[in-house]
Amino acid sequence: MLLFGDNLMSASLDKVGGDTIFGKIIRKEISAQIVYEDDDVLGFRDINPVAPVHVLVIPKTPIQSVAHALEGDALLLGKLLVAAAKIARTEGLQEDGYRVVTNVGANAGQSVFHLHLHVIGGRGMSWPPG
Ligand code: TR5
Numbered sequence: 001m002l003l004f005g006d007n008l009m010s011a012s013l014d015k016v017g018g019d020t021i022f023g024k025i026i027r028k029e030i031s032a033q034i035v036y037e038d039d040d041v042l043g044f045r046d047i048n049p050v051a052p053v054h055v056l057v058i059p060k061t062p063i064q065s066v067a068h069a070l071e072g073d074a075l076l077l078g079k080l081l082v083a084a085a086k087i088a089r090t091e092g093l094q095e096d097g098y099r100v101v102t103n104v105g106a107n108a109g110q111s112v113f114h115l116h117l118h119v120i121g122g123r124g125m126s127w128p129p130g
Contacts, residue, residue, distance in 0.1 A: 019062065022114040026060050035090070040076055041083040043119075052122025053091045053098070057084045063115040065104045084119050093121035101129075 025032045026042055035055055036043030046054040059076050063069055069077055081100070088098050098121030103110040 020114040057117040
């Protein structure tokens with residue numbers, strides 16, 4: 001997806017200036033149960049899990065949401081998905097399956113404005129989600 005004009009400007013500013021509770025976790029200013037880390041990506045357990053396994057996978061660069069991702073973020077977005085799959089394997093979710101979800105904005109219930117994938121598994125799930 002290409003973003004033009006004001007959208008491109010605001011996306012850039014978000015990336016430079018944005019900070020959230022997840023920024024504090026990345027900088028290790030507050031603790032989290034980290035299950036995965038590399039140069040670009042961090043995975044940690046959700047503080048309020050909705051399933052036996054609930055891990056959040058985030059870029060260390062603070063993109064606000066998928067809607068704010070730019071062409072130059074494509075490699076990083078791919079790394080997030082690869083990390084999500086690695087985490088799912090190490091958490092024992094591969095055989096039975098799992099869900100990878102990212103919420104964007106108010107209608108989806110996004111509450112932390114730093115892009116994150118929810119990796120959720122360890123129980124059966126219904127579709128469509130509520
Ligand atoms: O609603 P969205 O999709 O934005 O998901 C945000 C997720 O962040 C929720 O599932 C929260 O439970 C989770 N969350 C919020 C905090 C937090 C966290 N997970 C781990 N550690 C956390 N800390 C230390 N602080 C939070 N405010």
